[in-house]
Amino acid sequence: MAAPLPGDKRAGFMGLIIGGIVVFLIAWGIVHLTNKKYEGHEGGAEAAETR
Numbered sequence: 001m002a003a004p005l006p007g008d009k010r011a012g013f014m015g016l017i018i019g020g021i022v023v024f025l026i027a028w029g030i031v032h033l034t035n036k037k038y039e040g041h042e043g044g045a046e047a048a049e050t051r
Helices: 008-037 044-050
Strands: none
Touching: none
16 A cells, blocks of 8 residues: 555545535425425325314
8 A cells, every 4th residue: 555645634624524514505496396395295194184
């Protein structure tokens, strides 16, 4: 195994931070699109009680 270079730690942390932001944005987008799709639908528990 080669010795780590001086910029390796910085590059690793940058990748971790940017990767975390990207995963958060993808998850937020999925939730946002799902909520928009089911916006007009009735609720599951509330609709089941009234039937």
